[in-house]
Amino acid sequence: MCSNTPFATLSPTKVQQLRTGRIAKNIFSVQGLDSAILKIALPSKPVYLGHLGLPDDEHAFHTHGGPDKALMHYAAGHYDKWRKELPGSVSLLTYGAFGENLLTDPADGYNEQTVCIGDIFAIGNNGAQIQVTQPRQPCYKLNHRLEVKDMAMRSQTECRTGWHNRVLVPGFITPGDSMQLIERKHPDWPIRRVQRYLYDERHNMEIMRGLMEMEALAEETRGIFRKRVQKGEYRNEDMRLIGDDNAALKWNTYRLAGKIKETDAVSSFIFEAVDKFENPVQALPGAHIRVKLGPKSGNLVRAYSVVEGDSNGFRLGIVHDARSRGGSKFLHENLELGEELVFSNMASDFPLVDGTLCDEHIFLSGGIGITAFFTSAKLLKEQGRSVALYYAVKRAADVGFKDILQTLEDKVKLCVSEKGSKINIANILNNANDRTHIYVCGPDRLLDAVKETARTIGFPQSNIHSEAFVISTGGDPFTVQIESQCKELQVREGETLLDVLREAGFDIPSNCEVGNCGTCRVGVKQGRVQHRGTGLLGDDKKSMMLSCVSRGVDTLALDL
Structure with missing residues (x-):
């Protein structure tokens, strides 16, 4: 249970980071899950803090923003505790992981036990003032963000949720500004004590009657207590903490x-x-x-x-x-x-083309690329559809999965280099038509050969579908433009966009850095992308790219 004894006061601190985020569609590769939890640290220059928060800080859910939730503060000191408790998520537990807008000095002692409802803080020298309004109520998107099935519940149980602020006096603030407590209205009501009656002692009517009249407390939280006292209504928290069947983290x-x-x-x-x-x-x-x-x-x-x-x-x-x-x-x-x-x-993310659009499916695989096609080939054979699976290896000893190959019988075409047998791409494409679809998985040279042959003979590129089993991070150089920062950056042949953005001062989160997880996605406003990796769903590729592996063609305009 959360302790509720606050310190008498708080010493002045410094703003460590200010962070904002845009809404990302189908985030964490979950269809229909939209969020702005992936927030980027702002550069060290003045930014206007208004009654609705920082500019360009978006909210995918209507209750996530508003005047009482203009600025979310997370205790930087909590991160070391989480890293010790969750070693499997250490790479994700970097500043910004909880979707916060404001981080102050990790040694300042600011946390849910020492910060009280109604506390008023002055930030910087331009008159900006904020007031603490309520505990942050963590939701299931934290589970996805940190890849821990019960992360939202852990955050709530440990009372390490962060807290929201309203903006009393707008003004320009800057990372590095001083931040000082100037008025404490409710010294007996630290954030943790409010959480106690939100989640633990949910039937203490006397306490809740008092809280529903506390003007400094956000209307959302007052409304929760009001419904309990006046109507006997208690909200089921499972949807907030876990999500529905589609949104729940399924590890x-x-x-x-x-x-x-x-x-x-x-x-x-x-x-x-x-x-x-x-x-x-x-x-x-x-x-x-x-x-x-x-x-x-x-x-x-x-x-x-x-x-x-x-x-x-x-x-x-x-x-x-x-x-x-x-x-x-x-x-x-x-x-x-x-x-x-x-x-x-x-x-x-490598599905079959709809049968109404395709009469023949041909799979071209090199080496371990064969594994991407077994489920497809077996299904098509069972359905009696036209299917051919080409399996190219260097030596006869390199042929694996013989038990599965036997079940596919004559649908498999083995091509063994040491025996002089290779995939005859020209012959395959010359005998195909516009209702033939070609699927390729293997080394880059196989895909390049298929695309070049298709161009030569006029086979439609739209009928070629590919996946690389080795994700290359290099490629032709390209330029990226970040209009919001008036910056133009060059990504050289052996560099990744992720590295270049970080070197330029952009705080881009990442995890696997091989194109699998989708954490490092960035928005693309204009330009052509060479997509690599499996971390984005099909629709996401229209406006996003994986900065760890994907590359631009010529010039890209990014939305950061």
Whole structure:
């Protein structure tokens, strides 16, 4: 339970950061989940703080903003505690992770126990004043942001939620400004004490009657107490803390039940759910799944194609790649039978074209790229559709997944280089028509060859669908323009947009940095993007890009 003894006063502090965010659609790759929780630190120059907060700070949900929630303050000192308690989310627990607008000195002692309802603070030398209005009530988007299933509930239980402020006197403020308590109206009502009656002692009518009359307390919180006292209505908090079936964070624990060596470099990993689902979901065509590899891996997060299975148990095919950034190396060398890992729900971002638009499906794969196509090819064969699966390897010894290949029978075309057999791309495309769709997964040279051949013979590029199994971060140089900051930046051949933005002073959050998680997404206002990685849904790619792996063509205008 939260303690409620405040300090007598608070010493002056300094504004560490000011942060704002734009609404991102389908955030965290959840269809229909919109949020502005990913906030960017503003540069050290004056910014106007108005009655509705900082400019360009958006809110996806109508109750998340307004005069009583103009500025959300989070205690910077909480971050060290969270990092110790949640080692699996350390890379995400950077300033801004809780969607705050204001951070002050982490050593200032400002927190839910020492800050009181009605406290008035002066910021800077231009007359700006803010007043504390209510505790922040954390919602399920924190679960997604920090990839912890019960993060909103943890934040609430530990009374590390942050708090909202109204703006009494607007004015210009700047990161680095002094901030000082100038009036304390309710010294007996620290934030934690209000939380006690919001969440723990929910039936103390005498206390709640007093709180509903406290003018400094935000109307939203007063309304909660008013409904309890006057109508006996108590809000079900599950929707706020967990979300509905679509929005709830769905990470589940699986145990490694089997490891099968397919080739010298490739193994199948069989995982079984620790808690079985009553109605398991089958792996759809193009299914992939994200996995947290845990503290022993350095808290890596990776995504892999699902070879076969359902939500109760599935098979992954993973190559032990010398170019790996640690994920496949960890799985092959360190993960033992019986050990457990946490996986997301399966998602499909490489689906089949609708059957009404396609008469023939042709899959071209190189090496481990075959794993992206097994679920699709098996489904099409079962449906009696026209399908061909080309599987290119260097040596006969490199052919894996022979049990699945046998079930596909004559739908599989093996192409083994050492035997003089290669995928004849020109022949395949010359025999295709406008209702043939080509799916490619393999090294860049395979996709490049398919696209170049298609251009040469006039095969429609719109009928070619691709996914790279090795995410390259380099490429041709390009320029980015950030109109809001009047900046133009150059991204050189071997650089990532993420690194360039950070070097320019933009605080861009990230996690996996290999295109899987979507945390580093940035808005694109104008220009063409070479999308890489799996961290964005289809519609997101119209206005967003992954700054860790995707690249621009010539010039991009970014929306930061």
